[in-house]
Amino acid sequence: MAFDKMELRDIEVWDGNFAAAQALRQSQVDVVAAYPITPSTPIVEGYAKFTSDGYVEGEFVMVESEHAAMSACIGAAAAGGRVATATSSQGFALMVETLYQASGMRLPIVLNVVNRALAAPLNVNGDHSDMYLGRDSGWIQLDAYCPQDAYDLNFVAFRVSEDHDVRLPCMVHQDGFMTSHTAQGVHTLTDDKAYGFVGDFKPMNDMLDFEHPVTHGVQTEEDWHFEHKARQHNDLMTKVMPKIQAAFDDFEKLSGRKYNIVEKYDMDDADVCVVCLGTSVETAREVATEMRAEGIKAGVVGIRVIRPFPFLEIAEALKGVKAIAALDRSSPNGTVGMLFNEIAGSLFNTDTKAMLSGYVYGLGGRDLTKAHLVALFKELQANIDAGKVTTPLQQFIGVRGPKLAYL
Amino acid sequence: MAKKGWDEFEIGAMLRTFDGKIDDIAGTRQEDREYSQNSSYTASVADWRLIKPVFNKDYCIDCQFCWIYCPDVSIISRDKKLIGVDMDHCKGCGICVEVCPTNPKSLLMFPEQADEETEIANWPKKDEEEA
Ligand code: SF4
Numbered sequence: 305m306a307f308d309k310m311e312l313r314d315i316e317v318w319d320g321n322f323a324a325a326q327a328l329r330q331s332q333v334d335v336v337a338a339y340p341i342t343p344s345t346p347i348v349e350g351y352a353k354f355t356s357d358g359y360v361e362g363e364f365v366m367v368e369s370e371h372a373a374m375s376a377c378i379g380a381a382a383a384g385g386r387v388a389t390a391t392s393s394q395g396f397a398l399m400v401e402t403l404y405q406a407s408g409m410r411l412p413i414v415l416n417v418v419n420r421a422l423a424a425p426l427n428v429n430g431d432h433s434d435m436y437l438g439r440d441s442g443w444i445q446l447d448a449y450c451p452q453d454a455y456d457l458n459f460v461a462f463r464v465s466e467d468h469d470v471r472l473p474c475m476v477h478q479d480g481f482m483t484s485h486t487a488q489g490v491h492t493l494t495d496d497k498a499y500g501f502v503g504d505f506k507p508m509n510d511m512l513d514f515e516h517p518v519t520h521g522v523q524t525e526e527d528w529h530f531e532h533k534a535r536q537h538n539d540l541m542t543k544v545m546p547k548i549q550a551a552f553d554d555f556e557k558l559s560g561r562k563y564n565i566v567e568k569y570d571m572d573d574a575d576v577c578v579v580c581l582g583t584s585v586e587t588a589r590e591v592a593t594e595m596r597a598e599g600i601k602a603g604v605v606g607i608r609v610i611r612p613f614p615f616l617e618i619a620e621a622l623k624g625v626k627a628i629a630a631l632d633r634s635s636p637n638g639t640v641g642m643l644f645n646e647i648a649g650s651l652f653n654t655d656t657k658a659m660l661s662g663y664v665y666g667l668g669g670r671d672l673t674k675a676h677l678v679a680l681f682k683e684l685q686a687n688i689d690a691g692k693v694t695t696p697l698q699q700f701i702g703v704r705g706p707k708l709a710y711l
Numbered sequence: 712m713a714k715k716g717w718d719e720f721e722i723g724a725m726l727r728t729f730d731g732k733i734d735d736i737a738g739t740r741q742e743d744r745e746y747s748q749n750s751s752y753t754a755s756v757a758d759w760r761l762i763k764p765v766f767n768k769d770y771c772i773d774c775q776f777c778w779i780y781c782p783d784v785s786i787i788s789r790d791k792k793l794i795g796v797d798m799d800h801c802k803g804c805g806i807c808v809e810v811c812p813t814n815p816k817s818l819l820m821f822p823e824q825a826d827e828e829t830e831i832a833n834w835p836k837k838d839e840e841e842a
Pocket residue numbers: 763764780781782783784785786796800801802803804805806807808
C-alpha cells in the first residue's frame with residue numbers, strides 16, 4: 305500500500321474530534337468532502353493533514369457548503385468508494401436535504417455529527433437538537449459518550465453501514481465541546497487491527513463499473529416511491545440491530561471493549577431510572593451510585609443506537625422499574641421530548657406500567673450538574689412513595705426564571 | 712405485467728438500464744433495447760407538457776445539438792439524422808429549441824394542442840442580422 309503506517313501508543317491523549325479523525329485514517333477513507341463548522345472542524349482538518357502527510361491514500365475535497373459536502377460524498381459513494389465527513393448544527397441542517405438522498409440511494413456514508421444547538425439564537429455549544437433533526441432521514445445513528453466511544457464507534461459505523469445487507473449511511477454522534485474538545489486517555493488499535501476490523505471496501509452497483517451501467521437517484525412517483533421507502537424502513541427495523549450487535553461482539557473480541565445497543569447501569573433491581581444520551585450518561589451513572597448509598601435504588605439507561613430506535617431492548621431494560629425519567633437535550637418546541645415519546649411507545653403494550661416523566665435540559669450547552677440529577681432521582685422516588693405521579697409530565701431543568709412545566 | 716412488491720426489486724431506487732446484455736449500446740436502436748421493468752422508459756411524462764417542440768426538417772443541419780442537450784433523451788436520431796421527438800418522454804422544457812443554431816430555428820415550441828402541419832406551413836422566416 306502506498307501510504308505510511310502510524311505508530312500509536314496503547315493509550316493516547318485525544319479529544320473526541322482527534323479520535324474520530326484517527327478512526328477515519330485507520331479506516332482508509334477514499335473520499336472526505338467537507339466544509340468546516342464548529343465544533344466538528346478538527347475532524348476533517350485531522351483527516352486532511354493525515355492525507356497530505358501521506359498517511360491516507362484518499363482524496364480531501366473542499367466544497368462551498370455542507371450541502372455540497374454531502375452531495376460530493378453521495379457522488380463518491382455512488383461511484384464506489386469508502387466515504388465519510390463531519391458536521392454540526394447549522395451545517396447539519398443544511399445537509400438534511402441530501403441526507404435523504406444518501407439513505408434513499410442506499411449509500412454507505414459515515415457522518416460524524418458533533419452535536420450542537422440550532423440557531424436562533426446563535427450558539428456554538430452542545431445540545432441534541434441537530435441529532436434529533438436527522439432522526440427520520442433513514443440513517444443509522446450511533447451515540448458516543450466520550451472520546452473513546454467516538455473512536456470505536458466509527459469502526460462499527462463503517463462495518464455496519466457497508467454491509468451489503470444493510471447499505472445504509474451511519475452517523476456517529478458526540479457532544480459538542482464536552483466530548484469533541486475534551487482530551488482523555490483513549491485506548492488505541494494498531495493500524496492493521498483497525499483496518500482489519502473495518503475490512504476492504506466492497507463496492508455495490510458502483511457507477512465506475514462501466515460493464516454494468518446503472519442509474520442512481522431515479523424518479524419513481526406514486527408508482528414505486530412507497531415501495532422503496534417501505535423497503536428502507538423494513539431493513540432499518542429488521543436488519544440493522546443484529547448487524548450492530550454482531551459488530552459490537554466482534555469489536556469486543558478485538559479490543560476488549562464492550563458496547564451494547566442499550567447501556568444498562570445498575571438496572572438489575574432499580575426502582576427509579578434515568579434514560580439519556582451522550583455525556584449525561586456518565587454523570588447520571590455517578591449520581592445513581594451516590595443515590596444507592598442514600599437508599600434510593602437508582603439506575604441509568606444510556607441509549608447507544610438512536611436509529612433504528614431500540615424499542616425491544618428499551619422495554620427489556622426498563623422491566624420492573626417503577627419510575628422513569630426521560631431526559632431530552634433538545635428543544636421539543638410544541639410537544640414532549642423525543643425520548644419521552646419513544647420510551648412511552650416502547651412500554652405501551654408491555655407489562656411495565658412505570659410512571660414516566662419527561663425532562664428538558666442542557667439546551668445550548670447549559671450544564672447538567674450532579675445536583676440537578678440528585679433532585680431528579682428524589683422526585684422520581686417521591687412519585688413512587690406517593691403511589692402516583694405528583695409532578696408534571698414535562699419539566700425543564702436549570703432554566704432561569706419561574707419554574708417551567710407543562711401537562 | 713404484474714407489478715413487483717417492495718421486497719422484489721433491488722435496493723437504492725437504482726435501475727439497471729437493461730435486463731438483457733447489450734454489447735453495443737450506441738449501435739442498438741432505442742426501441743430494440745431491453746429496458747428493465749421499472750425503468751422510466753415505460754413511464755410517460757407527456758402529461759407534464761404544456762408546450763411541445765415541433766421539428767421542421769427543412770432547416771435542420773443535423774448538428775445533433777438538440778439530441779445531446781435534451782435532458783430526457785427524447786430527440787430521436789438515426790445515423791446522425793434527426794428524425795423527430797419522442798412525445799412519450801418529452802416534458803416540454805424547450806432546451807432543444809434554445810440550443811438549435813439554425814436560422815430560422817428547426818425546432819420551435821408551440822402550445823400542446825397546436826396542429827403540427829399548420830405550424831410547419833407557417834414556419835417563421837429567416838431573421839435578418841442587425842447591421
Ligand atoms: S422540449 Fe425538452 S424534453 Fe422535449 S425534446 Fe426538447 S429538450 Fe427534450
